[in-house]
Amino acid sequence: MKTRASGAVLVLPLVVFLVVFLLYPLCYLAANSLVPGGGVLEGRTKQVGGWSAGQWLRTVTVENYVKLFGDGYYLSSLFHSVVLSLAVAIGSVILCIAPAWVLVRTQFPGKRLFRAVLTIPMAFSGVIVGFMIVIMLGRWGAIPAVLHWLTGEAYLSMTAYTLSGLVVAYVYFEIPRATLTLEAAIRKFDFDLDAAARSLGATLWQRLWYVLVPLLLPAIISTVALAFAVSMGSFGVALIIAKKFNLLPVDIFLEITGYANFEFASALCVVMLVITLTTNLYLRRIGEKRYVFKER
């Protein structure tokens, strides 16, 4: 049977959908970030009617980016976001190697249930995680309450609103993503290599450090990149508990809801997009030697 290229029209609905609802809006976002900010605080209002290409060319400016990078506040939220996301990405990968290992290498009754439990946070929106961290580690959360009952002192109270609380909350919803990715990687690992190393007299430490870690490193790097991108963009948690920290997604949200400054919010979005896309396209490509859709 000849391969009919005409069959490729089946992909057309998807292409139209992506162009109309993903590429065009993102281009619009980038274009709009170069228009002078129209926020209520600046005292400007948006010109009536849509803008044409000529009008855009006349008004184009880098004003928003100058404001963004010249302002200590936005730089600090950028810094907070990046540091928090990096900490979360590395922390969640280190934590999740254990359940991934257990899921691949051991057999026990109720394994599917255990796996289901681990995937629960996958479909949680950030706000739920925020609420959960508050009821567990808030001013009178479950853990401080139990500690108070045990020791008479409410330790860990108010932890939810600190940086460590934020890290715990973010790691909470990274668990399923990191576990599933690492599990797939460990499943593909050829354990005959480990046996060979052992038969050649390698110690446990040598087997881990010279055989297992180098071969799992691509998966680990791609998991870190993924977790980093997800943490950068998630703002549900931060919306609930980030009272003491300014984070980039929350700033974007406030810029929209507080000042209706769509242009400046677009500029913030573009910066965030550039950061997440570079980490994903480069770090992940380095890590993942193979490409998801290509035949192996």
Place this chain on the structure above:
Amino acid sequence: MSSRSASAVAAAVAGRPRPIALTTLGVRLLTSVAYVISVLLALAILSPVAVSFWGAMTTSKAMGTASEVGPGWQATTTTGSGVFAERTQAQTGFFTSLWYRYVFRVYGRTILFTLQLAVVSVVITTLIGVAASYALVRYRFRGQALVEEIVLLPMSIPGIAVAIALIQAHTTLRPTWYIILVGHLLYTMPFMIRAVTNTLRSFDFVALEQAAASLGATWWQRMCWVILPNLKHAILVGSLLVFAISLGEFNASFLLNTPINQSYPAALYDTYNLDSFQVSSAATMIFMVLLFPALIALQYVGGRELEEAGQGV
């Protein structure tokens, strides 16, 4: 004798762990540590759920706050002494269903809307996604790699950026619920496409198609009786993933929501900000009840598709 050696070879080929590799003290120690961490993680995941389950049915003396005078509260048939009885019960008993009833009264429409959104997302991602996956795996055409790349793009870009882009670019859609649907579709499409393309790559469906064609099957017959039956499982896994993700999607849909059309996670945010601990817990538990069947079903029907699709969630 020969069967025994054959099974030994099969076990070696499958890369099964040999018993000898697990006997050293160090490996045992590491495995125990892995077990302990796993159990702790599972506990950490489940304990907040348990706390909110408890919170959702306990009575509260701290009544008379905003929690009771929500917009839906007056619209009930319970009036006068009925309301009083309910309040008294909630203040004196041990357990109450008052908070659940409150959430259903105030946010009932939202729950229905979210379910509608999830179901429509499943239908549309199945229609568009299965057709596109088939074309992506079966045919070679220009720009193929680019399409594959762009489908996965939403996985690595923040939802809030997509939401702001959509709001600005499609102002005519802004007042309708279609814009929320679009946001959900963008974030769920990769899951469906991954599940289906992975299955299509795992067997030689072209040979099956050729066999069917040589027996005189038309294109439609090949689709309906050869390709789609083989994809049934992948579509089921993809649909469950899409349903679960759509149900909990917040980052993109929070800004896309309109006052009339709100998805349930946004309603949850409302309860966290406005209402009492009990009401928030009840709202969270309702979300769990909607979500858990899909997640558990996913574990039981999902095999390889889930493992593959789960990568890079």
